[in-house]
Amino acid sequence: MPAPERVRVMDAAEIDRALTRIAHEIVERNKSIEGLRLVGIRNRGVPLAQRLAGKLAGIGGCPVPVGVLDINLYRDDVGQGTDRPVLRRTEIPFDVEGAGIVLVDDVLYTGRTIRAALAGLVDLGRPRHIQLAVLVDRGHRELPIRADFVGKNLPTARAEQVEVRLQETDGADEVVIVKPREAKAAPARKRTGKPRGRRR
Amino acid sequence: MRLLLRNGRVLDPASGVDDTLDVLIEDGRIARLEAKIPARGAEVADLAGLVVCPGFLDMHVHLREPGQEWKETIATGTRAAAAGGFTGVACMPNTVPVNDSRSVTESILRTAARDAVVAVYPVGCVSKGQAGEELAEMADMFEAGARAFSDDGQPVASGLLLRKALEYSRLFDVPILDHCEDSGLVAGGVVHEGDVSTRMGLRGWPGVAEDVVVQRDVLLAEYTAGRLHVAHLSTGRSADIVRRAKKAGIRVTCEATPHHLALTDEAVSGFDTNAKMNPPLRPESDRRALLKALQDGTVDAIATDHAPHHADEKNVEFSRAPFGIVGLETAVSVCLDRLVHGGTIGLPRLVELFTSGPARILGLAKGTLAPGADADVTVLDPNRRVTVDPARFRSKSANTPFAGWSLRGAPVMTLVAGRIVHDGR
Amino acid sequence: MKLRSPHLLGIEFLEPEEITAILDAAETFAEISTREIKKVPTLRGKTVVNFFVEPSTRTRSSFELAEKRLSADSLNFSTSTSSLVKGETLLDTARNLEAMAPDFIVIRHSEPGAPHFLARHCRSSVINAGDGAHEHPTQALLDAFTMRRRGRRFPGLRVAIVGDILHSRVARSNVLLLTRMGADVTVCGPPTLLPRGIERLGCRATHRMEEAIEGADVVMMLRVQLERMRAGFFPTLREYARLFGLDGARLRLAAPDALVMHPGPINRGVEIMGDVADGAASVILEQVTNGVAVRMAVLYLLAGGAERETAA
Numbered sequence: 001m002p003a004p005e006r007v008r009v010m011d012a013a014e015i016d017r018a019l020t021r022i023a024h025e026i027v028e029r030n031k032s033i034e035g036l037r038l039v040g041i042r043n044r045g046v047p048l049a050q051r052l053a054g055k056l057a058g059i060g061g062c063p064v065p066v067g068v069l070d071i072n073l074y075r076d077d078v079g080q081g082t083d084r085p086v087l088r089r090t091e092i093p094f095d096v097e098g099a100g101i102v103l104v105d106d107v108l109y110t111g112r113t114i115r116a117a118l119a120g121l122v123d124l125g126r127p128r129h130i131q132l133a134v135l136v137d138r139g140h141r142e143l144p145i146r147a148d149f150v151g152k153n154l155p156t157a158r159a160e161q162v163e164v165r166l167q168e169t170d171g172a173d174e175v176v177i178v179k180p181r182e183a184k185a186a187p188a189r190k191r192t193g194k195p196r197g198r199r200r
Numbered sequence: 201m202r203l204l205l206r207n208g209r210v211l212d213p214a215s216g217v218d219d220t221l222d223v224l225i226e227d228g229r230i231a232r233l234e235a236k237i238p239a240r241g242a243e244v245a246d247l248a249g250l251v252v253c254p255g256f257l258d259m260h261v262h263l264r265e266p267g268q269e270w271k272e273t274i275a276t277g278t279r280a281a282a283a284g285g286f287t288g289v290a291c292m293p294n295t296v297p298v299n300d301s302r303s304v305t306e307s308i309l310r311t312a313a314r315d316a317v318v319a320v321y322p323v324g325c326v327s328k329g330q331a332g333e334e335l336a337e338m339a340d341m342f343e344a345g346a347r348a349f350s351d352d353g354q355p356v357a358s359g360l361l362l363r364k365a366l367e368y369s370r371l372f373d374v375p376i377l378d379h380c381e382d383s384g385l386v387a388g389g390v391v392h393e394g395d396v397s398t399r400m401g402l403r404g405w406p407g408v409a410e411d412v413v414v415q416r417d418v419l420l421a422e423y424t425a426g427r428l429h430v431a432h433l434s435t436g437r438s439a440d441i442v443r444r445a446k447k448a449g450i451r452v453t454c455e456a457t458p459h460h461l462a463l464t465d466e467a468v469s470g471f472d473t474n475a476k477m478n479p480p481l482r483p484e485s486d487r488r489a490l491l492k493a494l495q496d497g498t499v500d501a502i503a504t505d506h507a508p509h510h511a512d513e514k515n516v517e518f519s520r521a522p523f524g525i526v527g528l529e530t531a532v533s534v535c536l537d538r539l540v541h542g543g544t545i546g547l548p549r550l551v552e553l554f555t556s557g558p559a560r561i562l563g564l565a566k567g568t569l570a571p572g573a574d575a576d577v578t579v580l581d582p583n584r585r586v587t588v589d590p591a592r593f594r595s596k597s598a599n600t601p602f603a604g605w606s607l608r609g610a611p612v613m614t615l616v617a618g619r620i621v622h623d624g625r
Numbered sequence: 626m627k628l629r630s631p632h633l634l635g636i637e638f639l640e641p642e643e644i645t646a647i648l649d650a651a652e653t654f655a656e657i658s659t660r661e662i663k664k665v666p667t668l669r670g671k672t673v674v675n676f677f678v679e680p681s682t683r684t685r686s687s688f689e690l691a692e693k694r695l696s697a698d699s700l701n702f703s704t705s706t707s708s709l710v711k712g713e714t715l716l717d718t719a720r721n722l723e724a725m726a727p728d729f730i731v732i733r734h735s736e737p738g739a740p741h742f743l744a745r746h747c748r749s750s751v752i753n754a755g756d757g758a759h760e761h762p763t764q765a766l767l768d769a770f771t772m773r774r775r776g777r778r779f780p781g782l783r784v785a786i787v788g789d790i791l792h793s794r795v796a797r798s799n800v801l802l803l804t805r806m807g808a809d810v811t812v813c814g815p816p817t818l819l820p821r822g823i824e825r826l827g828c829r830a831t832h833r834m835e836e837a838i839e840g841a842d843v844v845m846m847l848r849v850q851l852e853r854m855r856a857g858f859f860p861t862l863r864e865y866a867r868l869f870g871l872d873g874a875r876l877r878l879a880a881p882d883a884l885v886m887h888p889g890p891i892n893r894g895v896e897i898m899g900d901v902a903d904g905a906a907s908v909i910l911e912q913v914t915n916g917v918a919v920r921m922a923v924l925y926l927l928a929g930g931a932e933r934e935t936a937a
Contacts, residue, residue: 070653073653073657073665073666073667073925074665074666074667075667078667078668078925078928078929087649087650087652087653087922087925088653089652089653089656090653090656119666120665123660123662123664123665124660124661124662125661393821394821394822395821395822395825397820397821398820398821398822398823398825398826399637399797399822399825399826400737400738400759401737401756401757401758401759401760401794401797402737402738402757402758402759404820404821406821470741471737471738471741471742512714512716515714515716516714516715516716516742517715517734517736517738517739517742518736518737518738518742519736519737519757520736
């Protein structure tokens, strides 16, 4: 099999600009950032949420708490042959009850991860509302889920993979589309925890 | 009826013969042993490359009939024996009812006369009802055909009873076969007490529970001048006791089983109930000591302790499974492969352990190919490769730890009184 | 991380990496047990049969709670040993359980090897919840988890296990696990209750309690049962307590921050004195709490077991 083609679609500056824009949209939508809480979905949603929190604090003038959500226990494919990802802890250092929450992830694809995250979040309490911010929306939804804030809409084929790499987790900031060389390549499977970056 | 066995290597340790000879059988007896015997109308079997031995005897077999015919019968057990190269078996008395009287002994022999394809030598009970309390009617059973006495399955627990048995049996000079086990010390043990029992959390059956009884029995044999035979010797210490006793002139003999010679307690790993027997498989040190006892003559006979059990009875939790394995159809191959090809003993010694050894203990005029002897013959192919396949056993039961073993050497033909009862050439 | 076997039959078959993976996963589940809603949907639609042939309230409750917190459907199938002896064989019981198509069978049985037997005859994942004197892997895992949560690291950790080693599946599983993880384990008990060749499992053995406890980082006491006295393993509980009971004076021989553990139920005044069981060093109740998290972790990891590996 020939090596797949890699096309960079966002660089560090573009990622940063997208996050800045999302931060402004969040403030605009919510009028104030008081009472706002960010929850990053492991793994790459977490640094994105932290970066967003920094930008929000700059715009709104007050710190925005960040929580970490591990959705593995809420996945709908337990025991279906997927590799057990390493279970990590959910760490939400604030009360979810009544909070306005922005869920943050790197790539929105089928929507299954977000469904699991919503299920995980509501088990922790009853938030006032939950909004969703993603760096990339690549389409191909399998559930009725949409993002409130999108860094970049990226039309893709199912056979392609979207790889988000971040400084904190991968040592560099970029978004890459990985295209298989062969037309008959197997459809992309969701894979998590790959050392090179999250491919979706 | 004349049969000529041609070109085989005739190996008869009892008469010191080991040569390529023809054997002429007439009217169920060995007629002549010579280099070249003309056929003159006799049926001829060419046994070039094979070894012609006196008929093998297994002096420790459970035929289960009467009473437990779902495990084995005299018909199936003796067919298993024939296929395994045996021309005669001694059957233990722990049937249902137990063989503790002339009528049961006679009944077994009547059934054998009808159903058996090899000779059957009943072993009578030492005690009435095998209850370990009062002597059974040994003289009656002896006259009916019993050739030894034993409460096998159980030890003769009472020293007093054993003393009386050893004394009383002097009337007809037959041995008392003791299953040496101090039940108190065994304390419900199911595997050898040692590393394996500790690792597996199974109750241990310590070797010393055999040794103390072997020692007691030897002392009583000395005191009474009776004939003692230690069944299925399993420990190095017991072998030492027997060795010393023999040296001291005490009338004691003993047997070892192929499984104690070929396996160790590691075989029960994985809770394999087909490796559960009594006495249990012992560690390598004991196994080695038994091999040494084979070499130096301490052990007089190899016997299988053929103990058939139905698959359902064995397919339970380890501790609940009955003790015992079948042995008739694996013994000779296991011994040829492990003992002879394994370098422990030579073929002549192995043949002795299966022929003249047990014949002497049971007082049978068997175990030799001398002219005039009954034409009980076992033919071996010492190099044939066989794979143990329990599905092909003639025995009703298949409880063997040797399933799937590839072994070098096999019995290929069995003759009882000149009649071919098994031919696997 | 995936466990190599679809079953948890004993520590014997676990690699150190697998043990670590279970303990890591248990951290996540321990967090869930502190939440308002102590339940996750992970094993929704999975069926677990708790097949207990030997009475055990606490292990069964712990498994049941673990199953409920993972949203599995659990079914308790308890039967006494005596009825099994009279009635159907374990093979038939296994087949009946199998016919209900459970995803897991958690088995407690008085016979060593019963879980292995079940695993041979069932397609379900079998979890050994204690088989006779053989193994009790989830107990050893929860003990290790408790040590780790208390900041103890296994390499070089000095652990004394005191009591009826001969009949103890807890001791066997703990010796296997702790030595595999690099701990330095000493077992201690009267000579009548120390099985032959126990050192071959990688631990040291002594009959002197002081020797076992001196400098120990963890002192694990085992329950001693009255029927052992009746079977002649020791003369009286009184004498046993005097020689092998853990009191304050003996505990002072251990490391200053030593942990006192016990798989329960404890016999106050026999193998452990009340003040020690209730004292600052005791983590006995933490063991109970941690048991649920560890059993959740085991169920979770086995749910993605090797058997179904090829499905993708």
